[in-house]
Amino acid sequence: MGPNGRLSIAGVDVVDLADEFGTPLFVYDEGHLRSRCREAAASWGEGVAYAAKAFFCRAMAALATEEGMCLDVATEGELRVATSAGVDPSRLILHGNNKLPSELEEAVRLGVRRVVIDSFEEIDRLESIAERQGRRVPVLLRITPGVEAHTHAYITTGTDDSKFGFGLSSGAASEALGRLARSPRLDLVGLHAHIGSQVFRVDAFEQAVEVLARFFNPLGLEELCVGGGLGVAYVSGEETPSITSWADAVHKAAAASGIASGTRITAEPGRAIAAAAAVTVYQVGVIKELPGIRTYAAVDGGMSDNPRPVLYGSGYEGFLPRETNAVRDRPVRVVGRHCESGDVIVHQAMVPSDMVVGDYLATPVTGAYGYSMASTYNRVPRPPVVFASNGNARVVLRRETVDDLLYLEP
Numbered sequence: 300m301g302p303n304g305r306l307s308i309a310g311v312d313v314v315d316l317a318d319e320f321g322t323p324l325f326v327y328d329e330g331h332l333r334s335r336c337r338e339a340a341a342s343w344g345e346g347v348a349y350a351a352k353a354f355f356c357r358a359m360a361a362l363a364t365e366e367g368m369c370l371d372v373a374t375e376g377e378l379r380v381a382t383s384a385g386v387d388p389s390r391l392i393l394h395g396n397n398k399l400p401s402e403l404e405e406a407v408r409l410g411v412r413r414v415v416i417d418s419f420e421e422i423d424r425l426e427s428i429a430e431r432q433g434r435r436v437p438v439l440l441r442i443t444p445g446v447e448a449h450t451h452a453y454i455t456t457g458t459d460d461s462k463f464g465f466g467l468s469s470g471a472a473s474e475a476l477g478r479l480a481r482s483p484r485l486d487l488v489g490l491h492a493h494i495g496s497q498v499f500r501v502d503a504f505e506q507a508v509e510v511l512a513r514f515f516n517p518l519g520l521e522e523l524c525v526g527g528g529l530g531v532a533y534v535s536g537e538e539t540p541s542i543t544s545w546a547d548a549v550h551k552a553a554a555a556s557g558i559a560s561g562t563r564i565t566a567e568p569g570r571a572i573a574a575a576a577a578v579t580v581y582q583v584g585v586i587k588e589l590p591g592i593r594t595y596a597a598v599d600g601g602m603s604d605n606p607r608p609v610l611y612g613s614g615y616e617g618f619l620p621r622e623t624n625a626v627r628d629r630p631v632r633v634v635g636r637h638c639e640s641g642d643v644i645v646h647q648a649m650v651p652s653d654m655v656v657g658d659y660l661a662t663p664v665t666g667a668y669g670y671s672m673a674s675t676y677n678r679v680p681r682p683p684v685v686f687a688s689n690g691n692a693r694v695v696l697r698r699e700t701v702d703d704l705l706y707l708e709p
């Protein structure tokens with residue numbers, strides 16, 4: 300908090316940033332990002348990867364690798380962003396349940412650290428590509444362990460009914476293992492599992508390790524990756540384990556399950572790195588009072604820069620960065636500017652009673668799955684992203700313009 304209660308991030312006044320760069324605007328605390336990356340590297344060790352899908356650009360790719368992390372990428376676009384940032388391909392892990400042949404070709408050509416195998420078709424495709432290029436490819440086999448992560452159905456990935464990986468209970472994992480054992484070009488170095496996202500209880504990860512260990516232990520492989528998914532607190536009253544306590548719990552579960560001490564146990568945090576590092580700043584354009592019903596506050600962004608409330612019913616807080624310590628006693632529904640009744644950012648935000656049209660309104664913990672899932676719905680250009688550090692701010696993603704949108708049209 301800066302002078303007079305104004306919001307300050309890394310020594311930079313957020314109201315001043317909104318005045319300079321306009322709204323909507325994503326503001327990241329670069330120091331926060333770096334400290335989370337360092338914590339992940341220290342807790343998990345060599346091979347821990349930042350999940351690029353949470354938030355990604357060249358600045359983020361460089362930052363995460365500078366702080367000791369590898370990168371989990373899932374498309375040619377993410378792969379290209381990473382390499383254009385100067386990241387060594389040996390620090391890239393390629394994911395995806397339906398990797399395009401062109402993506403596999405590029406990954407093999409570059410020599411990425413790992414390709415995470417997700418289907419029988421992919422085994423055949425990757426083997427053919429590796430043969431054609433005369434390469435050997437280190438791979439992880441993605442397993443669905445049948446563990447319920449107690450999260451939203453759309454972000455649960457570890458149950459038997461999943462588009463990802465090979466099921467243990469169905470025998471698909473054993474069949475895939477046999478296929479890889481016979482492959483002359485694919486080197487199986489470990490197993491991978493991901494049970495879901497926004498998981499608040501580490502015992503779900505412990506359970507996954509116990510299940511995986513029974514399959515993993517006889518294989519003598521060097522690596523077991525438990526994926527990502529650690530939950531993040533978005534609203535008042537929520538609590539979540541730290542990255543360190545998550546790693547400690549998984550390592551203890553691995554030891555208790557008989558996994559050899561020399562095994563590399565690693566993970567792929569994304570949300571836990573980026574989410575709490577940022578706020579989104581909007582400007583209030585309309586305040587609509589519906590007596591006896593509610594008050595709507597419409598801002599200049601919406602579901603195009605934060606689709607999570609629409610997709611998952613996710614909760615957020617809202618406050619005025621001009622006076623962060625003001626009493627917030629006025630309930631409002633913060634909505635966006637898109638032509639959808641469901642375009643809601645905060646279902647019930649408590650704001651100061653003196654909020655007026657023209658005020659800036661900020662929503663915290665928007666550093667993950669905001670910009671990365673942003674769209675141009677209603678042909679609304681995407682907001683810029685600013686990194687703040689030591690009293691200075693730099694634009695890492697400029698504001699998209701209508702001219703940018705028209706550029707694609709012949």
